[in-house]
Amino acid sequence: MSESPLLDVVGLTTRFATERGEVTAVDDVSFSIGSGEIVGLVGESGCGKSVTASSIMRLLDERYTSYGGEVVLGGTDLLALPERRMRKERGRSVSMVFQDPMTALNPVYTIENQLIEAIRAHRTISRREASAIALDLLEQVGIPDARNRMRAYPHQLSGGMRQRVVIAMALSSQPRLLIADEPTTALDVTIQAQILELMLALRAEYDTGVVLITHDLGVVAQTCDRVLVMYLGQIIEDAPVGELFRQPYHPYTIGLLGATPSVDADSADELQVIPGRVPSLHDVPVGCRFAARCAFATQQCLDDPPPLEDVDGVHKVRCWNYRTVIASQEVTHVA
Amino acid sequence: MVAIDLSASMRFERARERRALLRKMLSNGGLVVGALIIFIIVLCATVGVLIAPDPQFLEPAIRLQAPSPAHWFGTDGFGRAVFSRVVNGASTSLLIGTGTMGIAGSLGLIIGLYSAYYPRADAILMRVCDALMAFPALLLAIAITAALGPSTWNVIISLSVVFTPVVARVARASALSIKQQVYIDSLRAQGARSWRILWSNILPNVVSPLIVQATFIFADSLIVEAALSFLGAGVPAPDPSWGNMLLEGKSVLFQAWWMTVFPGAAIMLTVLGANLLGDGLRDLLDPHQRALRPVFGFIRRDRKDKK
Amino acid sequence: MLKYILSRLVQTIPVLVIVALLIFIIARLAPGDPAAVLLGPDATADEVEALREQLGFNRPIYEQFFSWAGGLFVGNLGYSFFLQESVSTAIGNHLLPTLSLAVLAQILAVVVAIPAGVAAARKPGGVADRTLMGASLLGISVPSFLLGLFLALLFAVLLRWLPVAGYADPSEGLGKFLLYLLLPAIALAAMQAALLARMTRSTMMDVLGANYVSTARAKGLPGGVVLYKHAFRTAINPILTVVGQSFGVLITGAVVIETVFNIPGIGQLIVLAIQRRDFDLIQGVVLVATLMYLVLNLIVDLLYGVFDPRIRLRKAG
Numbered sequence: 001m002s003e004s005p006l007l008d009v010v011g012l013t014t015r016f017a018t019e020r021g022e023v024t025a026v027d028d029v030s031f032s033i034g035s036g037e038i039v040g041l042v043g044e045s046g047c048g049k050s051v052t053a054s055s056i057m058r059l060l061d062e063r064y065t066s067y068g069g070e071v072v073l074g075g076t077d078l079l080a081l082p083e084r085r086m087r088k089e090r091g092r093s094v095s096m097v098f099q100d101p102m103t104a105l106n107p108v109y110t111i112e113n114q115l116i117e118a119i120r121a122h123r124t125i126s127r128r129e130a131s132a133i134a135l136d137l138l139e140q141v142g143i144p145d146a147r148n149r150m151r152a153y154p155h156q157l158s159g160g161m162r163q164r165v166v167i168a169m170a171l172s173s174q175p176r177l178l179i180a181d182e183p184t185t186a187l188d189v190t191i192q193a194q195i196l197e198l199m200l201a202l203r204a205e206y207d208t209g210v211v212l213i214t215h216d217l218g219v220v221a222q223t224c225d226r227v228l229v230m231y232l233g234q235i236i237e238d239a240p241v242g243e244l245f246r247q248p249y250h251p252y253t254i255g256l257l258g259a260t261p262s263v264d265a266d267s268a269d270e271l272q273v274i275p276g277r278v279p280s281l282h283d284v285p286v287g288c289r290f291a292a293r294c295a296f297a298t299q300q301c302l303d304d305p306p307p308l309e310d311v312d313g314v315h316k317v318r319c320w321n322y323r324t325v326i327a328s329q330e331v332t333h334v335a
Numbered sequence: 336m337v338a339i340d341l342s343a344s345m346r347f348e349r350a351r352e353r354r355a356l357l358r359k360m361l362s363n364g365g366l367v368v369g370a371l372i373i374f375i376i377v378l379c380a381t382v383g384v385l386i387a388p389d390p391q392f393l394e395p396a397i398r399l400q401a402p403s404p405a406h407w408f409g410t411d412g413f414g415r416a417v418f419s420r421v422v423n424g425a426s427t428s429l430l431i432g433t434g435t436m437g438i439a440g441s442l443g444l445i446i447g448l449y450s451a452y453y454p455r456a457d458a459i460l461m462r463v464c465d466a467l468m469a470f471p472a473l474l475l476a477i478a479i480t481a482a483l484g485p486s487t488w489n490v491i492i493s494l495s496v497v498f499t500p501v502v503a504r505v506a507r508a509s510a511l512s513i514k515q516q517v518y519i520d521s522l523r524a525q526g527a528r529s530w531r532i533l534w535s536n537i538l539p540n541v542v543s544p545l546i547v548q549a550t551f552i553f554a555d556s557l558i559v560e561a562a563l564s565f566l567g568a569g570v571p572a573p574d575p576s577w578g579n580m581l582l583e584g585k586s587v588l589f590q591a592w593w594m595t596v597f598p599g600a601a602i603m604l605t606v607l608g609a610n611l612l613g614d615g616l617r618d619l620l621d622p623h624q625r626a627l628r629p630v631f632g633f634i635r636r637d638r639k640d641k642k
Numbered sequence: 643m644l645k646y647i648l649s650r651l652v653q654t655i656p657v658l659v660i661v662a663l664l665i666f667i668i669a670r671l672a673p674g675d676p677a678a679v680l681l682g683p684d685a686t687a688d689e690v691e692a693l694r695e696q697l698g699f700n701r702p703i704y705e706q707f708f709s710w711a712g713g714l715f716v717g718n719l720g721y722s723f724f725l726q727e728s729v730s731t732a733i734g735n736h737l738l739p740t741l742s743l744a745v746l747a748q749i750l751a752v753v754v755a756i757p758a759g760v761a762a763a764r765k766p767g768g769v770a771d772r773t774l775m776g777a778s779l780l781g782i783s784v785p786s787f788l789l790g791l792f793l794a795l796l797f798a799v800l801l802r803w804l805p806v807a808g809y810a811d812p813s814e815g816l817g818k819f820l821l822y823l824l825l826p827a828i829a830l831a832a833m834q835a836a837l838l839a840r841m842t843r844s845t846m847m848d849v850l851g852a853n854y855v856s857t858a859r860a861k862g863l864p865g866g867v868v869l870y871k872h873a874f875r876t877a878i879n880p881i882l883t884v885v886g887q888s889f890g891v892l893i894t895g896a897v898v899i900e901t902v903f904n905i906p907g908i909g910q911l912i913v914l915a916i917q918r919r920d921f922d923l924i925q926g927v928v929l930v931a932t933l934m935y936l937v938l939n940l941i942v943d944l945l946y947g948v949f950d951p952r953i954r955l956r957k958a959g
Binding site: 057059063088089090091093095096098099100102103105106107108117118121122153155166169170193 | 740765852853855856858859861862863872875876949950952
Binding site: 383451461462465466467469470471472473474475477478479481483554561562565566567568581582584585588592596599601603606607610611614 | 783913935
């Protein structure tokens with residue numbers, strides 16, 4: 001799997017013009033994804049994960065947004081394409097599954113209608129042929145009684161079903177990259193598991209690369225091969241999933257993991273809360289953005305923004321003091 | 336332990352909030368312009384009335400004269416100065432507008448709050464309100480003033496009847512949404528009495544959309560009153576009202592354009608000012624858009640309101 | 643769907659009853675003796691009493707109400723002494739001009755306002771948007787009859803392009819019919835268009851921010867398709883509601899504008915009725931207008947079901 005990566009994001013920077021001035025929602029983000037790789041993108045609300053996703057798809061309103069850097073998919077820089085060309089790529093080489101299945105489908109059109117629309121957006125075929133493909137897709141995503149369900153309206157389906165439909169639509173043109181923005185957040189835990197399994201199966205079948213955006217570390221643990229942690233518009237850690245959970249390098253990641261309730265934790269253990277609040281994007285701190293809330297912060301952290309450092313070829317971290325962090329963790333992990 | 340002076344910091348916070356509010360108000364262009372216009376109109380209606388010549392003073396010799404330095408707005412069919420009639424009309428319109436606003440506002444508030452809190456009364460009261468709102472406002476006003484006889488007071492009464500249901504609906508909707516919040520239940524669990532909950536908790540939250548609503552009612556009562564008087568069912572001659580001046584002007588439209596243009600412009604300006612003020616206040620006080628926007632008596636029924 | 647229709651019909655009935663009751667009460671509020679008013683100041687007490695007896699004013703009030711209400715069912719709205727014909731006949735004769743005016747104004751308003759609203763919503767803060775907000779604010783602030791007066795002054799007096807008063811029956815030719823109605827219809831349409839444009843704009847803006855619009859864009863659909871097939875289609879319902887509900891305004895506006903342009907519609911009828919204190923006529927007109935308004939709302943509610951499958955397919959109310 002060491003051919004050139006499927007997706008190579010280099011220095012992606014996304015700025016918005018707001019009433020209170022310009023805001024940099026995504027700041028110099030770089031990562032790559034290989035075919036068939038599922039990469040998780042985690043962080044708190046507002047850290048820039050959704051904006052990163054929308055930037056890859058260039059879905060943001062370009063009157064108020066400016067993009068910097070490169071987003072290279074299969075050799076082509078998506079950010080450099082004219083809009084008409086980009087539109088052709090959307091839904092075909094890169095697809096997106098949105099957060100809320102309740103509202104992601106248009107309530108006044110049937111499932112069949114919306115699927116056919118997605119299929120015929122990138123292929124010139126007749127409605128009948130498209131309908132057959134749609135039926136096949138619905139069966140693939142595990143919708144029972146697909147033939148009848150096609151003629152239904154979105155509100156007649158459950159949340160889990162709707163999400164499967166949305167996934168079917170996203171996969172209709174067999175994209176090489178799928179971006180899933182919190183695909184399971186609005187669903188029950190049991191349905192969540194089913195959807196994730198579906199995604200794993202589809203990945204195996206089609207070798208699609210997946211960007212899985214979530215704030216739920218449990219989902220990451222179940223599904224992802226690699227994890228990117230974002231904070232205030234920057235990637236602060238990039239590691240294979242096993243390593244991240246076993247040995248996080250960044251204090252923020254440690255905080256996230258500590259704040260997650262665990263089944264085998266002692267009930268007397270407190271849930272660790274990261275002190276302080278995420279600063280506003282209008283007031284980005286000088287130096288390391290996490291420094292004000294960090295137990296390991298030093299003067300250097302307050303003055304100098306740390307770069308994203310590649311520690312051992314697979315694990316990257318944006319922290320001056322990660323060695324100290326690792327050392328302190330080893331002490332507590334004795335048990 | 337350092338003792339923190341809470342009261343001082345709270346006072347500082349409040350002062351800061353007040354300054355922020357003031358800044359917000361001043362930055363809202365529409366609000367400022369609207370308020371300015373209304374202020375000017377009020378000035379005309381009060382001070383202007385005192386200094387303008389008698390609006391009833393007839394001088395048939397100079398009837399139907401175009402605007403001139405002697406008579407800024409010209410004279411009407413009876414030789415009366417249009418200028419002073421417009422100014423006096425301002426005070427009539429303002430009286431009717433504020434009267435309606437006050438009566439409809441208070442009555443509607445009481446009815447709305449009451450029906451939000453007592454479900455049995457709610458069913459009946461809201462049905463009556465629905466029925467009243469089913470009438471196109473102007474027609475209802477015509478019916479009532481026709482029955483009672485044309486006079487300024489009767490106009491106020493009939494307009495109040497027309498607009499009270501709107502206020503009631505808004506007050507009820509606001510009160511209901513507050514009532515459903517959990518903290519009210521906890522107050523009741525503590526044994527607070529209904530009317531006290533109503534007064535000190537629900538009322539302050541209802542006031543904001545109500546202020547916005549009152550402004551719109553002011554604007555609309557101006558329009559409806561003008562229409563009423565224009566049809567002959569409003570303020571009776573010879574008392575000047577912008578509406579009945581338009582009526583008189585209609586018959587001499589070709590000869591005396593000033594009899595139509597000046598009262599007409601006055602209506603337009605005042606309503607514009609009130610609308611701007613209402614929109615501005617709404618941006619400030621009612622971001623959830625609970626106030627209903629009646630336009631020429633058309634009250635837009637919120638579908639969600641029906642529940 | 644049938645259940646929905648039936649339930650809506652049933653909901654309207656109590657409102658109708660109260661409406662009839664209210665009109666009845668309002669008319670009876672008038673001070674003075676209606677019989678005496680009818681006969682004039684020279685009538686003797688006996689004559690007045692005889693008329694009272696004849697017109698049924700001596701019966702107990704609830705009996706009067708029921709007989710009046712009963713009459714409503716068979717279309718008997720009372721009798722206008724001044725016109726010497728039944729109220730229903732009088733209304734029937736005068737309805738066409740008013741309705742034509744209202745319908746014409748509505749068409750004009752829709753044709754102008756909806757595209758304007760959509761254009762404004764596409765680029766918030768842009769030229770189209772700011773123009774719309776400014777123009778609509780003016781539109782809302784000028785009552786239609788006032789605009790009618792101003793337009794009459796401008797076009798008929800100053801420029802002499804259009805006829806200022808009068809009405810031509812459609813039997814005299816469609817062109818002439820429309821010509822006389824044009825100026826008043828424009829005056830009426832202005833406020834309506836302002837309201838509709840604002841409504842369209844805000845609804846479209848809400849819809850354009852919806853998730854399913856993002857999904858449509860993510861599918862790679864062209865902008866126009868996203869706008870019309872997805873955004874506008876879903877926005878139709880609220881817009882339709884406004885169109886329907888505001889028809890009532892058009893009717894009232896038409897009523898007033900008729901007096902400006904001398905159109906022999908309901909407006910003239912009402913003005914005469916007010917001058918002569920002809921209660922039956924006033925009652926009848928108000929009742930009919932309200933009824934039309936209610937029926938229209940009902941139709942709009944039903945159309946709602948046509949356009950929104952969520953309502954159409956709902957099992958229970």
